[in-house]
Amino acid sequence: MGSLAPDMGDDKYAINRQRAIRRREMARSVKDVRSRLGAPRNRHTTFDLERQHLFADTRINAAFAVPLLALIVAAISVLWVSPDIIAAWFAVTICTHFLMVVTSHSYEKASSDQKNKSCWRRRFAMGDFIYGSSWALFFMLPMTTDAGDGFVIFQFATLLIVVAMNTMQSATLPRCLLASTLPMTLVVTVSFLRQADPIHYTLAAMAIGAQGFFFILGNQLLKNANTMLEYRADKDHLIAELETANAMSDEARRRAEAANIAKSRFLATMSHELRTPLNAILGFSEIMKDEVLGPMQNNNYQSYAADIHGSGQHLLNLINEILDLSRIEAGRHELHEEALLLDDVVEECGTMMKVRAKAKSISLHHAHEPGLPRVWADERALRQVVLNLLSNAVKFTPAGGDVRVKVGWTTEGGQYVSIKDTGPGIPEEEIPIVLEAFGQGSHAIKSAEPGTGLGLSIVQALIGMHDGRFSLKSTLGEGTEVTVSLPASRNMNYSEGVTTGFGSKDMPKSEQTRSA
Structure with a gap:
């Protein structure tokens, strides 16, 4: 045993140290989140890393979708452009696209310190500019002489699709959004304005309008991303607060358990x-x-x-x-239950209290309903309950008063004991006080009645262990009535006749067993 004590002490020290480290980490996390959320500047600027991560993640997820779109555009363009030229453009576009994918992968694999560097944003912007320029080359490809207006309409539709796609991919970084869409819009607008036909002027104007529309859409997507990140930060903040509260609760519970052990040792x-x-x-x-x-x-x-x-x-x-x-x-009080008559316990307690009641000229009245069966309960515990209640009633009843005890049926089919006195009563606001441990009412304090204030607490605890109920009703100047009841599940399945009055009984003495 002696060798185990140091090991237990070391384990307890290690656990306490781990808890302390955890609380410090939680405190740092909460402080960082609060500093970000409470910054006086625009809160959106605090989510640069998160928005860069969203940008890189979107590029990686679209690694195979963009080549598929480029392949479809190249296949259709063969109707108006030489296949060799289209193949060269397709190769350039695919290379610029995968360059962005590789850059995004490198960013995701980088450490947190490296991600904080501003060079990544420049790389993304430059990569998107090159990628957008490769799509702008498509609108500068020479077409055959018999292409007609069909190729012009196809180019405009391709412009709308590609600009929309780049808006969704680069919305979290506005600089990258402009770098990937402006080259295409400028080339298409200049190309259409060089033609003298009204349809080309119309398409050029629509291209500029589409660029403005998608730029506004990109700003809205950026706001939505910032809102999502704000909600995520609030959630992380709440989780950190909950973790801190949980750690504090664990520490408080540990201290309470230690205090309870110390109290038990002290009492023993x-x-x-x-x-x-x-x-x-x-x-x-x-x-x-x-x-x-x-x-x-x-x-x-x-x-x-x-x-x-x-x-x-x-x-x-x-x-x-x-x-x-x-x-x-502490849950160490064991009930030694047996079949017993509740009225017998009450009568025995009344006999014990007769001397004290007679000394104060207090009359004890006992009544019970006939046919009460035995109950399955701890006789010592019930005797302690009734003695405590009778003692309080006699203690606070003035000389010449009455204390009435009644045993009967509850409305649910159980049995109850009611003890009513003609004492001074308890003010309504003091009832919660007297029900607490060591609690005493103003009358007990003024009259200096000897007592510990633990009687009612013990009564409530013992009745609770029997699954029973405790109630206290008091009217100032009229008296107090305390009722304790046992549930119907504790009744035995037989009854015996009992008559009223302390010291007189009319019951068979043979014991009966309880059937299932």
């Missing part, structure tokens, strides 16, 4: 360390109080011994209640 130690001297204090003070070894000459000493004995018992009860509540909260 203190229960032994306090109970041992308390037993001696209670024993000797009781001997002195009862004058077992002879009468005391001074009456004050006898009073002091009684005070010591009472204080010791109060402290012992406090320790026991704290330990009971701790065991219940």
Whole structure:
């Protein structure tokens, strides 16, 4: 065991160090995202790397689509242009296209530091200019004498298709968009304006208009890309915040578990360390109080011994209640269930409380409904519940008051115990306080009634372990009624007749087994 302790300590230190490193990384990530999102300049400028990545990714994905389009254009152009010239143009276009693809692949494989360099944007712009110029050569190819207007219309349609394609590919980098489309538009416009026919003037004007339209479309696509990147950054920011919150939650849970272990160890130690001297204090003070070894000459000493004995018992009860509540909260309190009559438990507790009630001239009234069956429950736990509730009722009921106890059926078919007193009651705003551990109402504080404030917490916990319910109703100046109930699932499938009144019963004594 001794050799395992250092290993466990080292493992715990390593885990804590990893958590600390993780929190620092999360903090840096959150700080970077916040600095980007909170920059006073245009937020779009902060997404240069992301937009370059989109540009390169689009080029790579269109690696085989562009050659297919160029092949179709070349095949149709053979009707008006010499095949040798078309083949040469096709080869040049394919080479410029794959040059851009290779450049995009190189960018994707580059490290983050290399991607930050501005040379990549110049390379992309230059590559797109060369690529656009290769398509511009198509509109300068010499055509045969009998080509007619068909080739002109085909050239204009090709211009629209290629400009649209380049707009979609280069929209994330506006400089590249202009570099890939302007050469074609300028060549086609100049070529059409050199002709004297009205149709050529019309097509030249439409080419310029198409260039403007696709440029505006490219700007809109750029805005959409920036919006998408902003949403992605917000999502990353939220994920980073959640990761940080999760790390903090893990750390808080670890600390809570460590504190709970420390509390359990403390309670286990203190229960032994306090109970041992308390037993001696209670024993000797009781001997002195009862004058077992002879009468005391001074009456004050006898009073002091009684005070010591009472204080010791109060402290012992406090320790026991704290330990009971701790065991219940830790899930270590086991129920030893058996078939029992709930009214028997209530009657026994009432008998135990008769002395205290008689000392304050308080009348105890007990009633129950007939035919109540046995319940499957822990007798010790139910006795503790009823004693705590009866003790509170007698404690806070003034002299000459009444405490009424009733056992009966719930509306769901279970059984309940109701304890109602004629005490001062509890203000509505103080009810949540008295239901908490160590919580006490203003009346208990003013009257300095001895108590720990743990009784109702223990009652709620024990009833909860039986799947039951706890309710407290109080009216200021009229009294308080506390009801605990057990579910119908804990009823046994037989009943026995019981009559009212403490100390009188009319029931068979034979035990009956519970059927399935």
